[in-house]
Amino acid sequence: MYPALHRLETAGLVSSVWGETTWRRRRVYEIARAGEHSLSDTRANWRDIIATMRSVVLNEEPLY
Numbered sequence: 426m427y428p429a430l431h432r433l434e435t436a437g438l439v440s441s442v443w444g445e446t447t448w449r450r451r452r453v454y455e456i457a458r459a460g461e462h463s464l465s466d467t468r469a470n471w472r473d474i475i476a477t478m479r480s481v482v483l484n485e486e487p488l489y
Contacts, residue, residue, distance in 0.1 A: 430454055438463055 438460035
């Protein structure tokens, strides 16, 4: 998981800070604005793929 988080941080899609609990330090990750846009675009692409697959497999008309 951490290599993926490091790649996302390098790409500017998430940001991180060191947080402290009562017994240890930990890295806390948060989605960045660019990450929110990327996630929105990815979800839209997947919706299109799913609609296309449904139209092929179930012989339905696309929903868009």
